[in-house]
Amino acid sequence: MKVSTHILFSIGLFLVLLPFLKLFAFIPLISAILIDIDHYFYYSLTRKDADIRNTYSFFMQLRQKRDEKKQGSRILYFLAIFHTIEFVVLILILSLFSEIFALITLGIIFHLIIDCIEFMTVKKHLALKSKTIYHYIKTKEEERL
Numbered sequence: 001m002k003v004s005t006h007i008l009f010s011i012g013l014f015l016v017l018l019p020f021l022k023l024f025a026f027i028p029l030i031s032a033i034l035i036d037i038d039h040y041f042y043y044s045l046t047r048k049d050a051d052i053r054n055t056y057s058f059f060m061q062l063r064q065k066r067d068e069k070k071q072g073s074r075i076l077y078f079l080a081i082f083h084t085i086e087f088v089v090l091i092l093i094l095s096l097f098s099e100i101f102a103l104i105t106l107g108i109i110f111h112l113i114i115d116c117i118e119f120m121t122v123k124k125h126l127a128l129k130s131k132t133i134y135h136y137i138k139t140k141e142e143e144r145l
């Protein structure tokens with residue numbers, strides 16, 4: 001999902017929560033947007049390039065090129081650490097002990113649901129996020145993005 005789309009949906013969530021949470025509604029808004037910073041971690045670590053603009057154009061080109069994908073060509077995987085089941089389980093556990101973490105988790109789950117909806121509407125995928133850290137570790141070098 002594009003960052004701009006995530007920002008729009010997250011503002012929608014913020015407006016729904018605002019009457020109930022007051023200023024605390026900013027917490028899920030921010031977590032729902034910042035979760036995608038993991039794409040930057042992956043890109044900068046694997047490409048040895050710390051320029052965030054290059055990360056953005058790298059992932060934008062990926063989504064533009066997916067329509068040209070040939071039948072049968074393999075899907076590449078990458079690790080977006082904040083989009084993994086292990087991370088979600090960790091923050092769910094932390095949410096049991098802290099209301100702030102519960103609000104962070106709310107934003108993250110909201111973000112993941114939107115990512116999921118986009119995943120289901122796109123026909124071709126050039127690259128996918130590994131659902132678990134374990135999956136990424138088990139992925140062969142040539143199948144990694």
Ligand SMILES: [Zn+2]
Nearest residue numbers: 036083111115
């Ligand atoms: Zn995402």
